[in-house]
Amino acid sequence: MSLEELYREVILDHYRSPRHKGKLEHASAHAEGHNPLCGDEIALDLLVEGGKVTKVAITGQGCSISQASASMMAEAIEGKSLDEVRDLIGKFKAMMDIEGDPKDAGIDPARPGAALGDLEALQGVRKFPVRIKCANLPWTTLEQALEDV
Amino acid sequence: MIDPSVRDDFPILSRTIRGKRLAFLDSAASSQKPRQVLDAMDELYRTKYANVYRGAYLLSEEATTAYEAARATAAEFIGADTATEVIFTRGTTTSLNMVAYGWGLEHLGEGDKILLTMMEHHANVVPWQLISRHTGAELVYAPITDDYRLDVDALYQLLDDSVKVVGVTAMSNVLGTIPPVADIAAAAHQVGALVVVDGAQLTPHEPVDVQALGADFYAFSGHKMLGPTGIGVLWGRMERLEEMEPMEGGGEMIADVQLHSSTWAPIPHRFEAGTPPIAEAVGLAAAMNYLSAIGMDQVAKHDAALTEYALGALSNIGGLHIYGPDDMQHRGGVVSFTVDGIHPHDLATILDGDGVAIRAGHHCARPLARTIGASSTARASFYVYNTTEDVDQLVDGLHHAKELFGVA
Numbered sequence: 006m007s008l009e010e011l012y013r014e015v016i017l018d019h020y021r022s023p024r025h026k027g028k029l030e031h032a033s034a035h036a037e038g039h040n041p042l043c044g045d046e047i048a049l050d051l052l053v054e055g056g057k058v059t060k061v062a063i064t065g066q067g068c069s070i071s072q073a074s075a076s077m078m079a080e081a082i083e084g085k086s087l088d089e090v091r092d093l094i095g096k097f098k099a100m101m102d103i104e105g106d107p108k109d110a111g112i113d114p115a116r117p118g119a120a121l122g123d124l125e126a127l128q129g130v131r132k133f134p135v136r137i138k139c140a141n142l143p144w145t146t147l148e149q150a151l152e153d154v
Numbered sequence: 155m156i157d158p159s160v161r162d163d164f165p166i167l168s169r170t171i172r173g174k175r176l177a178f179l180d181s182a183a184s185s186q187k188p189r190q191v192l193d194a195m196d197e198l199y200r201t202k203y204a205n206v207y208r209g210a211y212l213l214s215e216e217a218t219t220a221y222e223a224a225r226a227t228a229a230e231f232i233g234a235d236t237a238t239e240v241i242f243t244r245g246t247t248t249s250l251n252m253v254a255y256g257w258g259l260e261h262l263g264e265g266d267k268i269l270l271t272m273m274e275h276h277a278n279v280v281p282w283q284l285i286s287r288h289t290g291a292e293l294v295y296a297p298i299t300d301d302y303r304l305d306v307d308a309l310y311q312l313l314d315d316s317v318k319v320v321g322v323t324a325m326s327n328v329l330g331t332i333p334p335v336a337d338i339a340a341a342a343h344q345v346g347a348l349v350v351v352d353g354a355q356l357t358p359h360e361p362v363d364v365q366a367l368g369a370d371f372y373a374f375s376g377h378k379m380l381g382p383t384g385i386g387v388l389w390g391r392m393e394r395l396e397e398m399e400p401m402e403g404g405g406e407m408i409a410d411v412q413l414h415s416s417t418w419a420p421i422p423h424r425f426e427a428g429t430p431p432i433a434e435a436v437g438l439a440a441a442m443n444y445l446s447a448i449g450m451d452q453v454a455k456h457d458a459a460l461t462e463y464a465l466g467a468l469s470n471i472g473g474l475h476i477y478g479p480d481d482m483q484h485r486g487g488v489v490s491f492t493v494d495g496i497h498p499h500d501l502a503t504i505l506d507g508d509g510v511a512i513r514a515g516h517h518c519a520r521p522l523a524r525t526i527g528a529s530s531t532a533r534a535s536f537y538v539y540n541t542t543e544d545v546d547q548l549v550d551g552l553h554h555a556k557e558l559f560g561v562a
């Protein structure tokens with residue numbers, strides 16, 4: 006394991022300048038997640054129109070992994086259909102699932118994040134099990150928000 | 155400073171962490187154990203283990219003697235009048251709950267106040283919240299000052315006849331602050347309030363005399379003072395212990411059991427229901443003997459020297475903020491800090507890669523974290539086995555973290 010694998014430049018970039026930061030006036034769905042152990046916090050607003058996530062806004066505070074994961078997630082889901090978003094959540098969780106068998110999830114153990122584009126940068130978190138919940142926090146918050154739509 | 159050869163007594167210190175020398179700087183959460191403690195527990199299990207008080211046979215008698223000798227050692231360690239005032243518990247948390255439930259439920263009601271401080275650990279907050287729900291007693295908090303000390307004047311302002319309990323930490327596990335507990339206890343007694351002191355952090359690091367502190371109840375844990383987990387102490391002044399009801403019922407704590415009621419065994423056994431932590435008590439006594447052989451005043455000096463060294467070294471790091479008194483006046487060996495642009499959890503991960511174990515988070519003191527405006531901090535804490543080399547390793551690790559995150 007190396008720290009450089011965890012703290013990829015793209016992760017640090019999203020941490021320093023989070024994308025889609027803010028709140029939505031007329032959100033279709035809202036959810037808040039927090040991690041009582043580390044104090045990471047995420048508040049997520051979605052605008053859903055015609056079965057598509059047309060706008061995403063996030064506020065939060067916490068470690069680089071949780072905040073970068075939120076920022077990258079926001080970029081990845083804006084403009085996607087609800088089905089595509091749900092599919093992405095599944096793929097992200099599969100990448101972070103260090104206990105499950107990658108074959109069951111149909112993913113390549115050498116590159117568990119292959120189908121995730123930029124989000125693959127978070128793959129290094131797998132080697133730091135205590136930090137996995139940080140990476141997952143925005144995604145479980147997103148799942149909660151989708152229950153509203 | 156304590157001779158670094160004590161490090162040889164701690165087997166764990168010779169292991170490496172991800173190929174690096176271990177700099178263990180999280181003793182405020184739990185300390186490491188010397189072989190003297192491990193050996194004492196091992197010897198009990200190997201040579202004289204049986205349940206206590208029950209058997210009319212030699213093994214049980216020997217185990218009982220060892221358990222009661224541990225109580226005497228604990229009493230002496232904290233300056234108690236008699237060993238019967240020492241109750242063995244699972245730890246500070248259990249000790250404080252025992253006071254809240256055993257004394258608080260009996261003696262508190264509507265219109266009464268429980269006065270706590272803003273720097274309490276959750277263990278000295280949440281039990282009182284539960285009791286307040288049951289009794290209607292109100293919780294009030296004494297604030298802290300801008301220089302991270304207890305605002306004692308404000309505390310005195312809050313102290314009136316309606317205050318029935320004053321709960322105060324003898325040393326903050328976040329700020330390192332050591333409040334003037336003896337003065338507070340004297341003032342609290344003037345209005346007739348019970349004084350409950352959380353000694354979890356003070357007991358491992360400074361000489362303690364419960365009589366001089368003026369406490370009514372004093373709680374601490376074994377695992378933070380070189381002893382095993384699963385054991386702690388509740389010390390209480392005998393008159394106060396007599397006012398307390400047992401929180402747990404069961405074997406060993408009764409005089410007689412009828413079908414619908416029972417009578418209690420004498421103190422301290424009244425408050426030790428069930429089979430007690432026998433080996434843990436023996437381990438705790440070994441830890442106390444180990445610390446006494448070094449001398450608690452030497453331990454305190456050692457911690458102070460390392461803390462002063464660390465405060466100096468850390469204050470030279472740009473963007474680093476320390477949450478706690480910046481001089482050594484009434485302050486213990488705990489240093490909490492943040493570094494601009496790097497979250498404490500990232501700091502902890504990066505430092506771990508360099509073999510440095512520190513704590514990151516709210517340290518079980520959310521009200522305090524909100525007060526100081528840092529929901530999460532990094533914390534380094536020192537003990538007998540730490541050296542300036544550990545502090546240097548921490549400082550190098552912090553420079554490494556800043557480099558990795560590209561912060562100046």
Ligand SMILES: Cc1ncc(COP(=O)(O)O)c(C=O)c1O
Pocket residue numbers: 182183244245246247248275277278323325326327352354355375518
């Ligand atoms: C000040 C203080 N009080 C109480 C506790 C709780 O101690 P324990 O977890 O051993 O019951 C701790 C340790 O975490 C502490 O630092």
